[in-house]
Amino acid sequence: MNQPKKLNTPSVAPIKCSQCPIRHRAVCARCDDDELEILESMKSYKTYAAGDVILWRGEPLEFVASVVTGVATLSKTMEDGRTQMVGLLLPSDFIGRPGREQIEFDVTATVDVTLCCFDRPRFESLVCETPHIAQRLMELALDELDAARDWMLLLGRKTAREKIATFIEMLARRSSHGQDGSKDVIDLHMTRDQIANYLGLTLETVSRQFSALKKDGVIDFSDRKHFTVEDIAALQDETGDDADGGVVY
Amino acid sequence: MNQPKKLNTPSVAPIKCSQCPIRHRAVCARCDDDELEILESMKSYKTYAAGDVILWRGEPLEFVASVVTGVATLSKTMEDGRTQMVGLLLPSDFIGRPGREQIEFDVTATVDVTLCCFDRPRFESLVCETPHIAQRLMELALDELDAARDWMLLLGRKTAREKIATFIEMLARRSSHGQDGSKDVIDLHMTRDQIANYLGLTLETVSRQFSALKKDGVIDFSDRKHFTVEDIAALQDETGDDADGGVVY
DNA sequence: ATGATTCTTTGATCTGTATCAAGGCAAAAA
DNA sequence: TTTTTGCCTTGATACAGATCAAAGAATCAT
Numbered sequence: 001m002n003q004p005k006k007l008n009t010p011s012v013a014p015i016k017c018s019q020c021p022i023r024h025r026a027v028c029a030r031c032d033d034d035e036l037e038i039l040e041s042m043k044s045y046k047t048y049a050a051g052d053v054i055l056w057r058g059e060p061l062e063f064v065a066s067v068v069t070g071v072a073t074l075s076k077t078m079e080d081g082r083t084q085m086v087g088l089l090l091p092s093d094f095i096g097r098p099g100r101e102q103i104e105f106d107v108t109a110t111v112d113v114t115l116c117c118f119d120r121p122r123f124e125s126l127v128c129e130t131p132h133i134a135q136r137l138m139e140l141a142l143d144e145l146d147a148a149r150d151w152m153l154l155l156g157r158k159t160a161r162e163k164i165a166t167f168i169e170m171l172a173r174r175s176s177h178g179q180d181g182s183k184d185v186i187d188l189h190m191t192r193d194q195i196a197n198y199l200g201l202t203l204e205t206v207s208r209q210f211s212a213l214k215k216d217g218v219i220d221f222s223d224r225k226h227f228t229v230e231d232i233a234a235l236q237d238e239t240g241d242d243a244d245g246g247v248v249y
Numbered sequence: 250m251n252q253p254k255k256l257n258t259p260s261v262a263p264i265k266c267s268q269c270p271i272r273h274r275a276v277c278a279r280c281d282d283d284e285l286e287i288l289e290s291m292k293s294y295k296t297y298a299a300g301d302v303i304l305w306r307g308e309p310l311e312f313v314a315s316v317v318t319g320v321a322t323l324s325k326t327m328e329d330g331r332t333q334m335v336g337l338l339l340p341s342d343f344i345g346r347p348g349r350e351q352i353e354f355d356v357t358a359t360v361d362v363t364l365c366c367f368d369r370p371r372f373e374s375l376v377c378e379t380p381h382i383a384q385r386l387m388e389l390a391l392d393e394l395d396a397a398r399d400w401m402l403l404l405g406r407k408t409a410r411e412k413i414a415t416f417i418e419m420l421a422r423r424s425s426h427g428q429d430g431s432k433d434v435i436d437l438h439m440t441r442d443q444i445a446n447y448l449g450l451t452l453e454t455v456s457r458q459f460s461a462l463k464k465d466g467v468i469d470f471s472d473r474k475h476f477t478v479e480d481i482a483a484l485q486d487e488t489g490d491d492a493d494g495g496v497v498y
Numbered sequence: 499a500t501g502a503t504t505c506t507t508t509g510a511t512c513t514g515t516a517t518c519a520a521g522g523c524a525a526a527a528a
Numbered sequence: 529t530t531t532t533t534g535c536c537t538t539g540a541t542a543c544a545g546a547t548c549a550a551a552g553a554a555t556c557a558t
Contacts, residue, residue: 076402078489084405086398097391099384104395134383135348141390142346146353148397149335153325155404156333156449160515192536200405202516207537224524224536240327409545441506451546456507473506473554 030132042122048072048109055095055107063117064096070113071189074105075197084155085198086148090174096120098127098137110190155200158240163199164209165238168219172229188225213238279381291371297321297358304344304356312366313345319362320438323354324446333404334447335397339423345369347376347386359439404449407489412448413458414487417468421478437474462487 031039045068048054054072055061067089074087086105089095095107095115127133154166168186175186188195192203192210199206213219218234221227229235280288294317297303303321304310316338323336335354338344344356344364376382403415417435424435437444441452441459448455462468467483470476478484 074398076398078402078406079491080489082406082489084402086401098387100391105398128380131377131380131383134380134387138347138383138387138390141387141394142349145390145394145397148394148401149323149325149354151401152335152397152404153327153333155401157327157331191534203536204517204538205515208515211537240329240331242328440504452506453508453547454545457545460507 030136031130035126035130035133038126039118042119042126044117046115046117048113048115050109050111052109052113053106054109054113054115055103057104057106058102060102061096061100061120063120064094064123065115065117066095067091067093068114068116071110072113073108073110073190073194073198075108076105083197084200085194086151087144088198094137094140096123097141098124098134110194160199160201160205160209161212161238162240163201164206164213165218165235166241167195167199168213168227168229169235169239172232172235183228185222185226185228188227279385280379284375284379284382287375288367291368291375293366295364295366297362297364299358299360301358301362302355303358303362303364304352306353306355307351309351310345310349310369312369313343313372314364314366315344316340316342317363317365320359321362322357322359322439322443322447324357325354332446333449334443335400336393337447343386343389345372346390347373347383359443409448409450409454409458410461410487411489412450413455413462414467414484415490416444416448417462417476417478418484418488421481421484432477434471434475434477437476 046065048070057076069091072089072095073085074089075083075085077083089107097103127137154163158166171186171188172184175184190198192206195201196203196206210219210221213235214221216234218229218231218238219227220230295314297319306325318340321338321344322334323338324332324334326332338356346352376386403412407415420435420437421433424433439447441455444450445452445455459468459470462484463470465483467478467480467487468476469479
């Protein structure tokens with residue numbers, strides 16, 4: 001076992017949960033000071049430029065991490081180049097699979113990304129000894145699974161218009177910092193081509209659907225990467241989802 | 250807490266792991282006799298006829314279970330009736346989400362199904378106290394997640410022919426009881442319509458692709474629900490996946 | 499058995515999205 | 529500033545798979 005001993009740093013103020021980036025997804029909401037200090041001791045930050053590949057499929061996983069800033073994508077590619085994104089990592093999302101040595105997809109930064117990384121072996125020994133963290137990681141895995149299944153419905157059955165509406169609605173919900181958030185300027189972060197790969201479309205279709213939604217007054221673009229939702233009700237109608245929600249993403 | 254005490258049944262032979270259906274996915278491979286006996290005490294069998302809905306979306310989960318015989322599907326349905334299957338449960342697969350009160354999809358028996366059910370609250374207290382079971386459930390969740398992501402690539406980017414080939418290849422792999430297994434008669438278990446809902450196609454397209462693969466000598470149908478793989482190499486070529494595999498399902 | 503029902507196959511046609519192609523715009527480089 | 533470069537938009541056309549339609553098997557009920 002190589003989990004760190006409690007460090008002797010009395011002059012340093014106790015580490016606050018707010019300083020523990022993994023808390024972004026509440027992993028350590030229930031951590032005590034000792035556990036937080038252990039996390040702190042194995043923590044380091046890594047940054048990646050837009051376009052950098054963070055992890056290649058099959059590469060050994062040396063760390064687990066949470067996204068502090070930026071956006072990264074999980075994607076699978078076929079021999080002939082067809083690509084499908086299988087996940088989107090926004091700030092507070094977690095990278096890593098408890099007990100897995102490697103991942104089955106590429107992780108790529110779409111804009112500059114900062115990760116808060118934890119040494120994997122040390123993180124895993126902490127997890128082994130801390131059931132509430134293990135439990136939280138299980139919740140994260142099940143959330144991802146629910147999101148993946150919602151996306152399967154989108155990929156298999158939704159029209160291009162519904163796909164785009166769903167995507168925009170998800171971005172609006174996930175990036176709204178306000179309580180209402182309906183008129184925030186939202187950053188797309190991705191190119192039309194990347195969005196197409198996420199939605200199982202081509203970049204031309206993405207562009208056309210954006211134009212159509214703009215023409216219909218549902219959204220408005222300030223520039224190519226920034227838009228506002230002008231009619232949230234219409235947007236939700238277009239997604240094809242039940243009004244009541246229950247969708248995770 | 251309401252986990253059962255160890256039962257006093259000395260006249261009964263020790264419960265073998267082979268009698269514990271959940272072991273189908275090796276959940277209790279590392280269980281000791283006490284744990285097995287606890288599992289045994291909370292176990293019951295339920296059967297469902299073909300077409301029965303086992304669980305409705307949103308319904309409270311009263312048990313977790315593993316499939317003993319039969320095939321069940323996980324599916325999501327849109328308001329207008331469009332349906333997408335998001336998972337397929339074959340014998341040995343597990344139903345249930347540690348820590349979740351309900352599920353986000355319907356579970357339906359496509360043929361007669363027997364489940365081995367465990368009372369959920371009692372199962373969860375056992376899990377809480379048995380880290381190696383918790384760890385195994387995490388592995389199962391991550392396996393499902395990998396499978397879901399492979400299916401996203403299929404739904405988003407594969408052609409109808411590739412989808413059908415992938416589906417057949419998966420069935421061949423999962424239902425081969427022999428070591429080689431390439432010429433076993435494989436049971437389809439599902440109607441063309443259900444297959445279509447699994448692959449994001451229509452039933453007519455499924456039928457046409459089956460006919461085409463038969464005409465090309467890749468597979469052969471003995472009747473509508475039973476086929477053999479005549480040319481496994483050709484089948485794998487048609488899936489669009491890397492030759493090396495790495496696919497989970 | 500026999501008729502009813504449900505599933506499957508196959509054909510004809512339609513359509514949503516992909517593909518091909520050509521400019522347009524904005525940020526970066528010269 | 530001008531040029532280059534990388535995205536993006538829009539139009540024209542093609543095509544894979546959906547939809548519509550009808551006839552054939554298989555299964556079920558009586």
